[in-house]
Amino acid sequence: MSALERAGLALLRRVDPERAHGLALAALRAGLAAAPGRLTSDRLRCRVAGLDLPNPLGLAAGFDKNATALAGLARAGFGFVEVGATTPRPQPGNPQPRLFRLTEDRAAINRFGFNNEGMEAMAARLASRPRGMVLGLNLGANKDSADRAADFAQVLARCGGDLDFATVNVSSPNTERLRDLQGKEALAALLAGVMAARDGLSGPIPVFLKISPDLDEEGLRDVAEVALASGVAGVIATNTTLARDGLRSAHAGEAGGVSGQPLFDRSTRVLAHLSQLTEGRLPLIGVGGVGSAEQAYAKIRAGASAVQLYTALVYGGLALVPRIVEGLDALLARDGFGSVAEAVGTARQDWL
Structure with a gap:
């Protein structure tokens, strides 16, 4: 990490978290953020659900909710980027404050509630997207919708023509009764x-399903069965958690979903269990607590064909991206794997 980025992160941590997030997006739009460009190697290149990725590290949804910083993100070194969540109509989300840093836990709690500018604004930005990136959209439903299930299809029909993939998000804990759609x-x-x-x-593009880390064993079996029968291209495991196990930070009691380091073990266990249930018939994307090359590698060996991160950027900045990608390449080489695919699921039993 450069001295400039260290100073920038230190400054952002002195600002309200949601305001800091807006400033980080502004820096990306202005070209002030780290921009290593395309990060790849013969070992890192992979094909996931028909998507050709330069490397398996993606940016999770929620960082760029309204696709306002696509040009900067296209240069940040990610193998793929997911924006959104997007709902048919604009909505403000939940009242502020709704984002909290848990610094001692290297974590965050959010209760945004799908705040976004709606599918028309998203469609306009996607129409002029950078074409050299693998770009997906997280589909959501309006809080006051009379038919939430139909909202997901509506957003995809409006925006899908300019996407490489889409994700059905029924696992956010911050829209009342949304998780009921996982039944x-x-x-x-x-x-x-x-x-x-x-x-x-x-x-037609690949569609992924994003699931909760808080599903019980029966719920996870049901999700696996439906996913396999539905024609979805893969599953993203997982969203944020409502669990508060072991948190030390002052804001630990705030309502909302926990992301970051405390989620790593829980989400990786769900990932490994889902890998076992689907028997390799669906590619899985591992997300939750990834903040190092070692953690990305652990997700892959637990059953993930690719991984995503978000909260770790709050603490490590975009300099984390090349560090994780290059470190992952070295770990694969150390253990004699010629590709990411060769390593997928090789340590799954460790998490079951």
């Missing part, structure tokens, strides 16, 4: 609508 029958019906919208696009 077997509700999820099957929702995904049928989304896949019909996907099939109506001029060029």
Whole structure:
């Protein structure tokens, strides 16, 4: 990390977290953030659900909710980027404050509630997106919608023509009763609508399902069964958690979803269990607590074909991206793997 980025991160930590996040996006738009460009190697290049990735490290949804910093993110070294979540109509989300740093835990709590500018604003930005990046959109539902399941399909139908992939997000804990859509029958019906919208696009794209880390064993089995039957391209495991195990920070009691380091073990166990349940028939993307090359590697060996991060950037900045990508390449080489795919699931049993 450069001295300039260290100073910038130190300054941002003195500012309200949501305000700091806005300033970080502004720095990306202005070209002031780290921009290593394309990071790849023969070992790191991978194909996931038909997507050709230069490396397996992606940016999770939520960082750039409204796709306002795509040019900067395209140069940041990620193998793929996910923006959103986006709902059919704009909505303000929950009242502020709604984002809290848990510095002692290297974590965050958010209760944003799908604040975003809506699918029309998103569609306009996607139409002029950088074409050299692998870009996906996280699909959401309006809080006051009469038919939340239909909202996901509506956003995909409007925005899908300029995407490389889309993600169905029924796992955010911050929209009341949204997680109810993870139930077997509700999820099957929702995904049928989304896949019909996907099939109506001029060029169908892979659709992923993002799940909660708080599912019990029966719920996880149901999700695996529905995912396999629905035609989705893969599963993203996981979203934030409502658990508060072991947190030390002053804001630990705030309502919302916990992300960052405390989520790593929980989300990786869910990932490994889902890998076992799906028997390699669906690619999985591991997210939750990734903040180092070693943690990215652990997710891959637990069953992930690719990984995502977000909260770690609060503490390590965009300089983390080349550090993790290059470190992952070295770890794969150390253990004799010629590709990411060769390492997927090789330590799954350690997490079961």
